[in-house]
Amino acid sequence: MNRIPLVDLAAAHAEVAEEVEAGFKRIIATTAFVGGAEVAAFEQEYAEFSGLPHCVGVANGTDALELALRAVGVGPGAEVILPANTFIATAEAVARAGGTVVLVDCDPRTYLIDVEAALAAVTPATRAIAPVHLYGQLAPVERLRAGLAGRDVAIVEDAAQCQGATRHGSGAGAGGIAATSFYPGKNLGAYGDAGAVVTASPEWATTVRTLGSHGGLKRYTHDLIGVNSRLDGLQAVVLRAKLARLADWNARRRAAAARYDELLAGLDVVLPVTLDGNEHVWHIYCVRVPRRDEVLSRLNAAGVGAAIHYPVPVHRTGAFGHLGGSFPNAEAAAPELLSLPIYPQITPGQQAQVAEALAAALG
Numbered sequence: 001m002n003r004i005p006l007v008d009l010a011a012a013h014a015e016v017a018e019e020v021e022a023g024f025k026r027i028i029a030t031t032a033f034v035g036g037a038e039v040a041a042f043e044q045e046y047a048e049f050s051g052l053p054h055c056v057g058v059a060n061g062t063d064a065l066e067l068a069l070r071a072v073g074v075g076p077g078a079e080v081i082l083p084a085n086t087f088i089a090t091a092e093a094v095a096r097a098g099g100t101v102v103l104v105d106c107d108p109r110t111y112l113i114d115v116e117a118a119l120a121a122v123t124p125a126t127r128a129i130a131p132v133h134l135y136g137q138l139a140p141v142e143r144l145r146a147g148l149a150g151r152d153v154a155i156v157e158d159a160a161q162c163q164g165a166t167r168h169g170s171g172a173g174a175g176g177i178a179a180t181s182f183y184p185g186k187n188l189g190a191y192g193d194a195g196a197v198v199t200a201s202p203e204w205a206t207t208v209r210t211l212g213s214h215g216g217l218k219r220y221t222h223d224l225i226g227v228n229s230r231l232d233g234l235q236a237v238v239l240r241a242k243l244a245r246l247a248d249w250n251a252r253r254r255a256a257a258a259r260y261d262e263l264l265a266g267l268d269v270v271l272p273v274t275l276d277g278n279e280h281v282w283h284i285y286c287v288r289v290p291r292r293d294e295v296l297s298r299l300n301a302a303g304v305g306a307a308i309h310y311p312v313p314v315h316r317t318g319a320f321g322h323l324g325g326s327f328p329n330a331e332a333a334a335p336e337l338l339s340l341p342i343y344p345q346i347t348p349g350q351q352a353q354v355a356e357a358l359a360a361a362l363g
């Protein structure tokens, strides 16, 4: 039996190999290793792809979140509301910005932030809500926005898993600011760490760029206490080559997700649910299964690279356990979530093999 990885980065590289090689040569010839023309070109292309006027490249997705939060005014004393069932980085970014993490539960079917719970958690100290566009589909940001009308609370979207996804035709960040990650395994992945912030606000974009370049846009001018968080030229080469293919790659992911829906229909698993109005980009195809840990180890033993996103809700981690709280939907999902291999190049044969292995593991 052939091994099927969770994501196949080699297959993605094969599609862009020539462009990447030529681009790397260009960067080495010009020695534009940090920033430079390639980075500027990528920022412009990614802004266009996102349907927004501004994109600022940074060093990784966690930095993108931190700087976006700081740009909207999150600092000491400011509360930021986010779902308990996210990757730890969302919470880390709030803490790094000096803010206070306020967790809320998720929807039991989509695992996206529970909008009612988020709005109910708003206090006079709330500076932002950070919905996470988990697994590749957008949270109902328009409902958050409507609920926040008249209040000075920003929406800072964690768009690490949803490059190219839309909701009612708009992408992440459309009404405010979004942070994304180009970690290699994301839908748009670099060959190392990288990230970006996209926004419609020229002020927020400038603040992010300033914070990411040691607090100043001119050398040796430091207006803010910033950080070093910049995008590399080599990463920009990779990201430009892959961005040109991203719409096609996302369409292939959608086709693969539809194929799993059919293959798994008869099994004792809960299939993923797409929210009405969403164009999903299937960063992760996540099902729910009974006796998950046993099923997972059987799948892994059968050569299927299944995984868990995420096994431990934020309030059950050592880092944020002091927050306490009870989030029944996030807690009930965590021991049952199971992510199956998905990537643009996955074949129908590989998917049939995954389905067969899953049926055997459940049996």
Ligand SMILES: *Cc1c(COP(=O)(O)O)cnc(C)c1O
Pocket (backbone or CB within 6 Å): 060, 061, 062, 063, 086, 087, 089, 090, 132, 158, 160, 161, 180, 181, 182, 183, 193, 194, 195
């Ligand atoms: C990957 C990811 C991040 C962090 O991105 P890095 O580039 O690894 O720092 C943040 N939030 C979510 C939901 C992610 O999946």
